[in-house]
């Protein structure tokens with residue numbers, strides 16, 4: 001059923017003016033490699049695709065989720081029964097030195113397809129310019145409505161993330177593909193496909209210099225750094241950071257799609273960085289997995305991963321704004337996780353643990369290691385989701401500031417020490433600001 005019961009307020013609804021008209025009824029099916037099929041109606045691009053079928057329990061921010069590059073190659077099933085009721089905004093932001101040029105998480109829809117129980121044909125929001133249906137069609141992304149997403153989710157929860165095919169139009173009536181025909185996105189290095197090919201800078205006049213290794217960065221990660229007055233240089237995922245590291249006050253590793261095993265090259269380079277460079281390093285999701293692999297931990301594929309905006313994590317250690325013993329509600333989108341091992345590699349400790357499934361949600365360098373390195377499996381930048389851990393960006397930027405190299409004193413390297421931060425013994429402190 002379409003959401004005809006949605007009440008819109010025409011005076012407030014700029015979006016209705018550009019509403020793309022009622023959906024025509026084109027059949028569409030989701031076929032799983034494990035043999036099950038779900039028949040509904042198409043509301044997106046009239047084409048069929050293969051992908052990896054995953055579910056997200058988020059109840060809002062479908063626009064941010066669908067533009068998250070970590071969903072590349074995935075057929076995204078929303079468990080929330082009604083999707084699309086606030087439409088889609090214009091995905092542009094003023095391009096200036098303070099922002100990253102998009103309103104959403106990247107320039108386009110990144111997931112391979114979306115599956116919803118009930119698409120909202122009418123939408124209403126003061127920023128909306130089009131419906132989710134017209135957005136999907138413009139981006140050539142197929143989409144299905146009118147299927148039992150609860151049944152799909154229960155299957156995926158039991159059998160795990162499953163390869164699938166979205167078959168649209170005449171393809172929906174065609175025989176289900178043979179098992180060997182299902183394409184497995186995790187067999188490919190998706191990071192290499194999405195990462196920037198050339199380095200670029202944001203906010204070049206910022207007061208500290210942070211290098212970002214781009215595994216498929218969500219825009220809000222870059223925004224969260226720029227808005228804390230960092231000059232950000234975004235580098236390809238496998239860039240030789242060690243050859244330029246002296247120019248930076250900190251290193252950040254972003255989220256990204258697919259199996260972290262394809263990025264071992266980055267983990268090995270990072271191992272050298274961590275051994276020879278004492279500045280702050282922070283990683284989110286794929287970035288956290290790369291830090292873990294550099295530290296000597298293994299990453300494994302979870303049954304159905306964690307995707308949603310209400311994942312509780314328990315802090316096991318205190319650092320900056322994070323207090324040991326507290327539970328934080330977090331935004332997540334991942335299929336892989338670091339293996340909990342006992343003992344942890346020397347110089348490392350678990351930082352967070354997931355309260356639902358006990359998976360590793362964060363690691364950090366130990367206090368006595370002399371390092372400032374953190375990785376978190378969840379998304380502190382939370383676009384969308386709760387902002388419980390957003391101050392981790394402030395913590396990171398403050399640490400970078402504390403390690404900032406002052407170039408005006410070439411003979412004796414000196415570091416500006418933030419009053420918020422206790423200088424550590426291994427850092428030569430020439431001047432305190």
Ligand SMILES: NC(=O)CC[C@H](N)C(=O)O
Pocket residue numbers: 070254255256257258259260284285286287333334335336337
């Ligand atoms: N959001 C992410 O960075 C996800 C990391 C990795 N692709 C995973 O699925 O676990």
